[in-house]
Every structure is written in structure tokens, then in C-alpha cells.
Amino acid sequence: MEVKKGQAIIIIFMIILLMIVSLLLPLILLQSVTKSFQIESGSSSSVVLAEKELQIEEVNNGDPLIKVYQNSQGIDYIKFEYIHGITPLDIEYIFYYDYDKAEWLLAYPGSYIVSGNTTLYLYTPPYYNGIIEIITSLGNAFYLPVQSSIGLTTCANIYNITQVQTITPILILPNGTSITLQEGTLIITPEPNSLPKIATGNVNIPAGSTIILTNGNEVSVPKGAILELGNSILIQKCIESGYFPISSFLTGYQSDNDNIGTIPLEERNPQLQTQTLVQWFIASGNIYPIKIISNSPSTKTSTPQANVAYYSDYAPTGGYMLWSGDAGLIIGGGFCVNNNNKPSQSPSPLNPSSSQYYLAFTVQLYNGTWVTIVDPNPLPQIGNENGQPSSALTLAVGTYDAQTGTIALYINGTLVSEVKLKPNLMLNASATSFMDVGSVYNGSGNNILLKSLPGFSGDIFDAGNNEYSFNGALGPSFIYNISLTSAQIKALYQGQIPSPNNIVVLWSQNTAEEVYLNTKTGSTEPAYYTTMPPPNPSSVLSSEAVEVYNLADLSNLNGFWGWAGAIPTAFAPFSDIIIWGGPSPVLFNPTLIQGKNINITFESQGLLIPKEPGNYIFSVNFTDNVPIAENNQAPNGYANEWVVIYINGQKVFEGKYIDNRLNVLYSNVYYFQQRNMPEFSYDLTKAVNLTVIFTFNLDVKNENNSPPHNQGVPAIYFNLMWMPPGSQWFQYIPITNLQPFIL
Amino acid sequence: MIHMADIGVSEFILVIAAIIMGLVIFGLTAAYLIPIYTFTNAEQQANAISQSVYITLSPPAISSSLNVSFLGYIYSPLYSGNYTIVAFSIPSSAVPSVAITPPVSEQFSVYLVSLSTTGTTNLVKTSSISIPIVYDVNGHSLATNVIGYKVPANVPFEIVGNLNSNNVLVVWVIYYSSGYHFRVAYTYSYG
Numbered sequence: 001m002e003v004k005k006g007q008a009i010i011i012i013f014m015i016i017l018l019m020i021v022s023l024l025l026p027l028i029l030l031q032s033v034t035k036s037f038q039i040e041s042g043s044s045s046s047v048v049l050a051e052k053e054l055q056i057e058e059v060n061n062g063d064p065l066i067k068v069y070q071n072s073q074g075i076d077y078i079k080f081e082y083i084h085g086i087t088p089l090d091i092e093y094i095f096y097y098d099y100d101k102a103e104w105l106l107a108y109p110g111s112y113i114v115s116g117n118t119t120l121y122l123y124t125p126p127y128y129n130g131i132i133e134i135i136t137s138l139g140n141a142f143y144l145p146v147q148s149s150i151g152l153t154t155c156a157n158i159y160n161i162t163q164v165q166t167i168t169p170i171l172i173l174p175n176g177t178s179i180t181l182q183e184g185t186l187i188i189t190p191e192p193n194s195l196p197k198i199a200t201g202n203v204n205i206p207a208g209s210t211i212i213l214t215n216g217n218e219v220s221v222p223k224g225a226i227l228e229l230g231n232s233i234l235i236q237k238c239i240e241s242g243y244f245p246i247s248s249f250l251t252g253y254q255s256d257n258d259n260i261g262t263i264p265l266e267e268r269n270p271q272l273q274t275q276t277l278v279q280w281f282i283a284s285g286n287i288y289p290i291k292i293i294s295n296s297p298s299t300k301t302s303t304p305q306a307n308v309a310y311y312s313d314y315a316p317t318g319g320y321m322l323w324s325g326d327a328g329l330i331i332g333g334g335f336c337v338n339n340n341n342k343p344s345q346s347p348s349p350l351n352p353s354s355s356q357y358y359l360a361f362t363v364q365l366y367n368g369t370w371v372t373i374v375d376p377n378p379l380p381q382i383g384n385e386n387g388q389p390s391s392a393l394t395l396a397v398g399t400y401d402a403q404t405g406t407i408a409l410y411i412n413g414t415l416v417s418e419v420k421l422k423p424n425l426m427l428n429a430s431a432t433s434f435m436d437v438g439s440v441y442n443g444s445g446n447n448i449l450l451k452s453l454p455g456f457s458g459d460i461f462d463a464g465n466n467e468y469s470f471n472g473a474l475g476p477s478f479i480y481n482i483s484l485t486s487a488q489i490k491a492l493y494q495g496q497i498p499s500p501n502n503i504v505v506l507w508s509q510n511t512a513e514e515v516y517l518n519t520k521t522g523s524t525e526p527a528y529y530t531t532m533p534p535p536n537p538s539s540v541l542s543s544e545a546v547e548v549y550n551l552a553d554l555s556n557l558n559g560f561w562g563w564a565g566a567i568p569t570a571f572a573p574f575s576d577i578i579i580w581g582g583p584s585p586v587l588f589n590p591t592l593i594q595g596k597n598i599n600i601t602f603e604s605q606g607l608l609i610p611k612e613p614g615n616y617i618f619s620v621n622f623t624d625n626v627p628i629a630e631n632n633q634a635p636n637g638y639a640n641e642w643v644v645i646y647i648n649g650q651k652v653f654e655g656k657y658i659d660n661r662l663n664v665l666y667s668n669v670y671y672f673q674q675r676n677m678p679e680f681s682y683d684l685t686k687a688v689n690l691t692v693i694f695t696f697n698l699d700v701k702n703e704n705n706s707p708p709h710n711q712g713v714p715a716i717y718f719n720l721m722w723m724p725p726g727s728q729w730f731q732y733i734p735i736t737n738l739q740p741f742i743l
Numbered sequence: 744m745i746h747m748a749d750i751g752v753s754e755f756i757l758v759i760a761a762i763i764m765g766l767v768i769f770g771l772t773a774a775y776l777i778p779i780y781t782f783t784n785a786e787q788q789a790n791a792i793s794q795s796v797y798i799t800l801s802p803p804a805i806s807s808s809l810n811v812s813f814l815g816y817i818y819s820p821l822y823s824g825n826y827t828i829v830a831f832s833i834p835s836s837a838v839p840s841v842a843i844t845p846p847v848s849e850q851f852s853v854y855l856v857s858l859s860t861t862g863t864t865n866l867v868k869t870s871s872i873s874i875p876i877v878y879d880v881n882g883h884s885l886a887t888n889v890i891g892y893k894v895p896a897n898v899p900f901e902i903v904g905n906l907n908s909n910n911v912l913v914v915w916v917i918y919y920s921s922g923y924h925f926r927v928a929y930t931y932s933y934g
Binding site for chain 2: 007015018019021022025045046048049052095097098099103105109123130131133138139140141143307406418419420
């Protein structure tokens with residue numbers, strides 16, 4: 001019995017064991033065959049994330065500052081510049097997108113560790129200006145536009161405190177007094193380039209500097225003052241692609257009864273399909289509303305929508321700022337779409353109390369249909385120009401890509417409306433319409449609706465129809481033969497000139513010259529050059545004209561002032577002083593410097609490239625000799641101005657224009673200096689380094705030694721022109737003959 | 744003797760019964776517990792992976808053939824095997840619910856980048872797989888019967904397709920573990 005009992009216990013035990021094994025065996029087998037993922041790094045995920053975020057923060061703070069540029073040969077290069085301190089950046093890949101091969105390719109063959117200020121040349125195709133992508137070893141991606149550009153680098157002796165972060169900047173004076181400085185504080189040094197272009201930490205401020213606080217108060221800096229920036233940044237004000245002339249005024253000021261247009265004797269418009277229109281503007285006063293007579297029965301609205309294409313058989317009405325012949329940037333003091341497709345429909349009344357403007361971009365298709373897109377957010381009137389309420393200074397860009405059928409509108413570099421129509425959709429590209437700024441139609445009458453726009457010839461005495469005319473001031477106008485990318489448009493807003501070889505027209509609006517126009521051939525010659533008295537204006541052979549040169553190509557698509565009651569030259573009519581000398585302006589509040597002995601200096605540096613080897617004579621212009629249009633006010637004098645010019649480090653010219661008197665202090669041609677002629681000469685066989693130091697102040701007194709008599713500030717103007725070998729007169733230097741330095 | 748034989752037979756029967764019961768328990772365990780255990784284990788792995796997987800997507804580039812192309816990169820420091828990419832478009836109005844919006848149609852192809860400065864004549868298309876069910880890292884089913892493309896971790900790839908102007912490209916990163924597919928990361932980009 002005992003034996004049996006023992007056997008039974010063993011058997012029961014074995015049975016239980018067997019069942020447990022049966023239960024566990026699958027799990028044990030499963031565990032043995034389940035692959036655990038490889039832990040291949042010693043870092044935990046939280047450490048990885050912290051490292052990634054730190055790297056992004058460092059790069060955003062400029063350690064390193066990464067920028068991609070294109071030199072004048074179209075070669076892209078990437079610059080790494082450390083602002084605060086060196087933290088190595090381990091780059092795994094640098095990519096670009098090859099549009100033809102439809103493939104992302106390496107822009108640099110292999111990985112690279114950046115451990116100091118470095119420049120890498122990229123393997124991109126010549127003149128590539130798409131996106132560059134950097135992927136780091138931490139898996140962070142940085143996307144960079146190619147900052148291809150032309151022109152000079154022009155920097156002022158004005159420094160701006162930006163990006164105030166945890167530590168507020170403090171100015172410590174030698175007597176121990178400390179002044180807290182806010183973001184937006186300006187520092188004007190007595191000499192140019194006395195401070196780094198970008199600074200952080202502690203900076204010695206030169207004696208004699210003026211600090212303009214954000215409340216408008218000034219602090220004169222004595223010797224020994226230190227600015228403790230902490231981690232805030234001090235940045236110099238620069239125009240990265242400056243060209244000449246540098247001026248505080250625009251010759252493109254238009255009223256609603258004038259224009260600048262091409263003339264019948266020359267090519268009238270660039271006849272483009274794919275294109276980009278770029279226009280700086282200040283809209284002011286009453287402008288006719290943007291009115292679209294829709295050919296779609298379902299469309300009727302007075303509320304514009306983003307990303308909606310409005311189709312019509314008639315051109316939209318409104319203030320045409322820039323018209324390329326088949327595309328236009330329009331601003332209007334209102335917006336409406338009617339849906340009856342009837343030309344007899346009475347337009348919306350012009351609202352005299354309109355307090356805001358709508359911006360639109362329109363194209364005319366090959367079949368005559370108009371397609372218009374609109375920014376749904378109106379621009380408010382925030383200022384006053386020429387006695388009329390006005391918008392802020394704004395950059396409008398319209399793009400049309402005929403290949404993709406994409407139409408897009410940008411304001412101040414930001415996309416506000418975009419529609420993909422259909423691929424390979426052509427525009428009408430008629431050769432007959434005049435390219436214009438300011439107006440596109442000079443026919444009379446009201447309720448005029450046009451199926452096509454004739455444009456409006458320049459150099460005629462005729463007013464623009466107010467249903468198709470702009471009112472306000474215009475800055476530079478660019479027309480490209482490509483559709484710029486959003487990155488390029490942002491670059492444009494920041495002062496670059498992207499893809500310069502695709503610019504077809506650049507009317508800078510401060511390049512206007514009084515000329516005699518041969519009305520048989522269309523050829524012109526400067527009025528100052530012609531020693532003979534001008535022919536009778538009634539003669540068919542010649543007329544007095546004002547030519548707005550196309551700085552992209554002086555021989556083609558130049559514009560001419562109209563001669564109606566407009567204000568083509570507006571000498572500093574603005575609330576701000578706006579210095580033009582490139583695609584984007586530098587702005588000042590005039591009250592900060594007007595009547596004060598504060599010198600502002602612009603130093604422009606870059607390459608001057610000859611058209612052909614030979615001896616060039618240069619003219620230095622301190623004033624603009626363009627005649628004043630009929631109802632314009634005279635400029636309120638010119639600023640006090642000084643200029644020194646160096647070529648390859650050697651001074652070639654020095655002069656000043658003080659109290660409306662020119663004084664040539666030095667010219668490398670004694671003949672010019674002796675006769676007080678603002679000219680010099682140079683044998684240009686290849687590109688040379690050009691440095692122009694231009695200083696002005698607005699401490700101008702009139703003949704009674706009292707401040708200026710009216711509210712306008714004195715005009716600021718500097719221009720450098722050249723007379724190439726074989727030429728008879730001075731010419732503007734085309735933008736492509738001014739290039740940034742090649743590294 | 745008869746008595747002894749009776750004992751042997753009964754014990755034998757008991758042993759047989761025990762083995763049968765063991766097999767039954769084995770079978771039940773294998774059939775019921777293993778999938779639960781496997782799924783939980785896989786889900787935990789996917790969850791751990793998802794903590795350290797990052798996907799970047801470039802801005803769109805439009806080729807001359809009008810296709811939209813994005814450069815993608817999966818940064819995965821803890822796991823260097825293959826992932827599966829599911830790329831699809833949704834209307835931009837669906838962006839607020841992008842985390843749970845399933846793929847509707849397959850419009851995009853995924854290619855390996857040639858990693859050269861001059862390019863190749865033909866881009867290498869990655870192998871596609873059909874995924875019966877995609878789970879999120881919490882084990883919820885996100886989508887069924889989707890097509891994905893295998894791409895290695897830490898290697899750039901290109902997504903090409905036709906993206907309408909009002910649509911958004913969505914990219915899921917799928918991790919395969921013990922027979923299950925988990926979405927461990929996702930991102931989206933406007934065209």
C-alpha cells in the first residue's frame with residue numbers, strides 16, 4: 001500500500017509537471033525565437049531628442065549661420081559662419097533637386113564636419129537656385145534657399161539690436177550709469193564698419209556714436225562705453241544687392257492720370273508666358289475697386305477668397321501697378337465679382353472713404369479669358385503720402401508658370417493665394433500691348449470694360465483712365481521670365497536679387513534721365529550731352545522725353561514718362577525716409593536724423609565688371625538732374641553729401657556737395673579736379689574691386705540758416721555712371737556689371 | 744500477477760491522459776496566449792522604437808514632368824533595419840485629424856536616392872509590400888490593406904507623385920515586429 005501510494009504521488013506530480021511544462025513550453029519557445037530589436041546606440045531616446053533639439057537651437061542662433069550663395073559664374077557655395085562659439089556640425093548629406101532629372105542628388109560628395117568658419121563649393125548645376133537640404137548625423141534637416149544675387153553689398157553705419165532674449169542688453173557708460181536697451185534700438189557710429197556686421201556678448205561702442213532708443217530719445221556715447229548684449233544680437237543695416245543710384249526718392253510716383261510706358265518705336269512688351277512680376281508700392285488716396293465681370297453664373301461675391309481663380313471675359317478694373325503685356329499686378333480700393341458677364345453692368349461706385357486696398361494678380365490666357373487671384377486680406381491705410389491716406393510700403397509679387405498652369409500671389413514674401421489651373425496653359429503674349437507701370441488705359445469715359453488691355457504708351461501727354469490707373473508711389477519693378485519659387489521670393493523681400501540672369505526688365509524708378517527722343521527711330525541721347533538747342537517739340541523728328549532705363553538691358557524695353565498731370569518725381573514724400581539702391585529699401589524715421597548732425601554712411605563693395613576692356617570715364621552725381629514734372633514740388637534741397645571712391649584699394653575720387661555746392665577734392669585725372677568736374681577715369685581690362693563710401697546728413701540749413709521751410713526732408717542722391725570706350729555719353733551701369741565679391 | 748498488471752494498465756492510462764491533457768493545454772496556450780503575448784511584445788517594441796524615430800520631409804520640388812517630389816529621411820539611432828513607408832494624400836481640410844486619417848488611394852512611389860552628384864538614368868524603386876493591418880503604437884487598428892514601400896533607416900529616399908494643390912502629403916513610418924505592422928512615426932507636408 002505504501003509503495004502504491006508513493007507511486008501515485010509521483011505520477012500525480014509528473015502529470016502536474018507535464019501540464020506546467022505544456023503551459024510554459026510555448027511561451028519559452030516563443031521567447032527563444034522572438035527577435036529583440038537591436039539597441040545600437042548607447043544613448044537613450046531622451047538624450048537623442050535633447051541632442052537633436054540642441055543642434056537645431058544652435059543653428060537657429062547662428063552657430064553656425066548657414067547660407068547658400070551663388071557667385072557671378074552661377075556656382076553655388078555654402079558658407080558656415082559661427083557667431084557665438086564653435087560647436088562642430090556633423091553633416092551627413094547635402095542635397096539639391098535636379099528639376100530635369102526629377103531626382104534629389106548630392107550637392108556635396110560625402111559627409112563633412114564643420115568645425116570653424118568654412119566655405120564649401122557645391123556640385124549643383126550652374127545657376128541652380130532651387131532648395132539645398134542639409135541632413136546632419138543627428139537626423140536634422142535644414143532647408144536653405146540659394147541666395148544668388150547681383151549688385152553690391154551696401155552697408156550703413158547703423159546697427160540694430162534684435163532678438164532680445166533672456167538677458168536684456170545694457171549700455172554701461174564710463175561713469176557707471178547703465179541704460180537698458182530694448183529690441184529695435186539703433187546705434188549710429190561716427191565711422192563706417194566700426195562694429196562687426198553681427199555681434200553678440202560685450203561690444204565697445206566708439207565715442208561719438210549716437211544711440212537712438214525705441215522711445216525716440218538719443219544718447220550720445222562718450223569714450224569707454226560698453227554694450228553688454230548678452231545673447232541678443234546687434235546687426236548692421238545692409239542692402240545685400242545694392243546698385244546705383246542710391247536715393248531717397250522714386251521717379252515712379254504715379255497719380256491716377258499718368259504712367260511710365262514703352263513707346264511704339266521699340267519692342268512694347270517682353271511677350272512672356274512663364275513670368276514673375278515684382279513691384280514695391282505705397283497705395284494712396286482713392287483707387288478704383290477691383291471689379292471682375294465673371295463669366296461663371298455661380299460666382300457673385302464682394303468677399304475675395306484665397307486660392308480661388310476668378311474667370312472673366314473682361315479685364316479686371318483697378319489700379320494697375322505693373323503690366324507686362326499679358327499679366328498685371330492690380331490694387332483696388334474695394335473688390336467685387338458680378339456674375340452676369342454683361343459689359344453694361346454698372347461698376348461699383350468708387351468709394352471715396354475707402355480705407356483699405358485689395359491686391360490682385362491677373363493674367364490673360366491665349367483664348368482671351370482673364371484669370372485673376374486676390375489676396376483676401378485687405379491692406380489698411382496706415383500712413384499719409386502727398387496729403388492722402390496711404391498703405392504701408394509693400395512688396396507685391398505675382399507668378400505664372402505656364403508649364404504647370406500655376407498662378408500665385410505673394411505679399412511681403414508670403415504666399416497669399418495660389419491656384420493650379422491646368423498644365424501647359426499659354427497666355428496671349430500679344431506684341432501690341434504697351435508694358436506699363438501706373439496705368440494701362442488712357443481712353444476716356446466711365447464704365448469702360450475692356451476685353452483686352454492696350455497698355456498706355458509712354459512719352460505722351462495724356463491721362464490714364466481712372467478705372468485702370470494706380471494712385472500712389474512705386475518702387476522698383478522687376479519682370480522675370482521664370483516663375484520664382486517661394487524661397488526666392490522671400491530672398492527678394494530680404495534684399496537679394498535671385499536668379500539675376502532671368503530678369504528681363506528692371507525699372508528701378510530712380511533711374512530716369514532727360515533725353516531727346518528721335519521719334520523716327522526711337523533712339524535717344526541724353527539732353528545734357530546735346531549741345532545743340534533741342535528741336536521744336538512739335539517736330540516729328542525729336543521730342544524731349546524722360547527715359548527710365550531697363551537696368552537689366554539698357555538697349556531694350558526702356559520706359560518713358562508720360563506727361564500728364566502726374567508726379568513722376570516725388571522728392572521724399574514719405575513718412576519714412578526710404579533709401580533705395582537695390583531690390584529692398586533701408587528705412588529711417590526722418591525725425592531721428594533730420595536737422596541733426598548725425599552722419600549716415602553707406603559703404604558699397606563689390607566687383608565692377610567692364611563691358612569690354614578699355615578706358616572708362618566715370619561720372620559721380622550728387623544730384624538728380626531730371627526735370628520736375630509739371631505739378632511737382634521742387635525738392636526741399638539736397639542732403640549734405642560726401643563721397644570717396646576706391647578701385648582695387650586705390651582712391652580714385654573724393655568730393656562733397658555741401659550747401660548745394662559741389663567741391664571735387666580729388667580725382668585721379670588732374671584735369672577734372674582742376675575744373676571741379678565730378679569725374680575720374682580708369683583702364684578696365686578685367687573685373688576690379690569697387691568701394692564707394694557715401695555719407696550724408698540732413699542737417700541742412702537754407703539761405704537764412706534756418707531749418708527747411710516745408711515738411712519734406714532734403715533729397716538724398718548718389719549715382720555713379722560710366723562712359724565705356726567708344727561711347728559718346730555717360731550711361732547707367734547695368735546690374736549685371738556690378739557683382740558681389742567672389743570668394 | 745493479475746493485480747500487478749491492473750496497476751500497470753491504470754498507471755499507463757493515467758500517463759496517456761496526462762499527456763493528452765498536456766497537449767491540449769499546449770494547444771490552447773499556443774492558440775490563445777501566444778498571439779496575445781506576441782502582440783503585446785511587438786507593441787512594446789514598437790512603442791520603444793517610436794520614441795526614437797524621426798522622419799523629415801523636404802519642401803516639395805516640382806519636376807519638369809509636373810510630379811511633386813519630396814526628399815525623406817528616417818533618423819533611427821536605435822534600430823537600423825528596414826521600415827515601411829506609406830505615402831498618401833489627404834485634403835488639407837483633413838489636416839486637423841491627420842493622425843487618424845487612413846490612406847484612401849495609392850498615388851505615390853518611393854525611390855532610393857542614388858547618392859551621387861550626377862544622378863542615374865533610372866532611380867531604384869523600393870520593393871512594395873501589402874500590409875493587412877496597420878496598428879498605432881497603442882495597439883489600435885489604423886488602416887487595413889495598405890501598400891507600403893521598404894526603406895532602410897538612416898538612408899534618404901524620394902517620394903514622387905501627383906499632389907493636387909488643395910491636398911497634403913502624409914507619410915507613415917511602419918515598423919514590422921513579430922508579424923505585426925505598427926506606425927511608429929508620421930508627418931505631412933503641403934504641396
